[in-house]
Amino acid sequence: EAQVTQNPRYLITVTGKKLTVTCSQNMNHEYMSWYRQDPGLGLRQIYYSMNVEVTDKGDVPEGYKVSRKEKRNFPLILESPSPNQTSLYFCASRVVGGRTNEQFFGPGTRLTVL
Amino acid sequence: AQSVSQHNHHVILSEAASLELGCNYSYGGTVNLFWYVQYPGQHLQLLLKYFSGDPLVKGIKGFEAEFIKSKFSFNLRKPSVQWSDTAEYFCAVTMNRDDKIIFGKGTRLHILP
Numbered sequence: 001e002a003q004v005t006q007n008p009r010y011l012i013t014v015t016g017k018k019l020t021v022t023c024s025q026n027m028n029h030e031y032m033s034w035y036r037q038d039p040g041l042g043l044r045q046i047y048y049s050m051n052v053e054v055t056d057k058g059d060v061p062e063g064y065k066v067s068r069k070e071k072r073n074f075p076l077i078l079e080s081p082s083p084n085q086t087s088l089y090f091c092a093s094r095v096v097g098g099r100t101n102e103q104f105f106g107p108g109t110r111l112t113v114l
Numbered sequence: 115a116q117s118v119s120q121h122n123h124h125v126i127l128s129e130a131a132s133l134e135l136g137c138n139y140s141y142g143g144t145v146n147l148f149w150y151v152q153y154p155g156q157h158l159q160l161l162l163k164y165f166s167g168d169p170l171v172k173g174i175k176g177f178e179a180e181f182i183k184s185k186f187s188f189n190l191r192k193p194s195v196q197w198s199d200t201a202e203y204f205c206a207v208t209m210n211r212d213d214k215i216i217f218g219k220g221t222r223l224h225i226l227p
Contacts, residue, residue, distance in 0.1 A: 035217075040123070042204065042219035043158075090157060102148065102160040103215060 002027045004106035006091050012112045013081055021076045021109050023091030030096035032074035033058070033103070034066065036087040043090070049074055050096055081113040116141045118207050120218035127195055128226045135190040135221050137205030147188040148206040148215075149179055158204065164188065175199070197227045 004025045013019055025032065033048040035058075045058030049068040063085055065077040074093075078085060091106040121136040139145060149161040162173025169181040179190045188205060205218040 040219065043217040045214075048214075092158075102163060103158075105157040105159070107157050 002104070004091055004093055004104050006089075006106035006109050008109060009107060010110050012114065014114050015082055016080050019078050019081060019111075021078075021089060021091075021111070023074045023076065023106055024072050025074075025091075025093040025104070026072065027093060027104065028071065029093035029104075030071070032068065032091065032093045034064070034074070034076045035090045035092065036060065036085075037090060037108075038087050046076070046089075081111075083113050085111065086113050087111060116207075116209060116216055118205055118216050118218040120203075120205055120221050122221045123219070124222045124224070126224045126226065129197055130194050133190070133192040133195045133199075133223070135203055135205075135223070137188045137190065137218060138186050139188070139205075139207045139216075140186065141207070141209050143209060146208045147179070147181060148208075149173065149177070149188070149190050150204045150206060150217075152202045152204065152220075154201065161190070161203070195223075195225050197225045199223060200225045 007022045030051045034046040035043045037043050044060045046060055046064050047058050047066040049055045052068050052071050055066050055068055068074055089109045092103040094103045117140050119138045146165040148163045150158040151161045152158045161177050162171050164171045164181045172178045177192050179188055181188050202220045202222045204220045206215050208215045
């Protein structure tokens, strides 16, 4: 089944404790992206990647890092999480140049930073 | 800067009522347009999309949307809503000058049984 998976689905942590949220897709998509969703603000893009070893900042990259060492994986790293990073995070993937194609979203990771 | 506006943040309707959710974008070039739906506790799923051809697009679950280029709009419609349509709806746009997708802030739809 074609899908985007994220782990963990729920995470409660404390300020300053490094964490990684994994994202994996099995559709051989070049493009992968991370979003955060906050009430009243919709979806805001954090980082995206057009292919292996190619990453770019989105609209709200501060406090986040990503890596794309393999095509299928695109982990989101919070080196020193802060309470304002409490949010719902979605990973997504699609074909590059496929503006006519949809993005496929992961199930989401709800992160709480105390 | 390019943007996508959804006029209604929260809509409450009774079952069988007709629905129209507004979406406008600011970009003068070629666009591809999408509506995504997010049911409670779930991820975003594609409802319908427009990239060329007939400006009236039909999607899943009886939804449709009309692209009106002169108005920079892509409004979502459904003639008769059901309780199961309760969800958040996002309009999104990709522009031909780059590969970025821009989302609107979403419209939360609540259907009363």
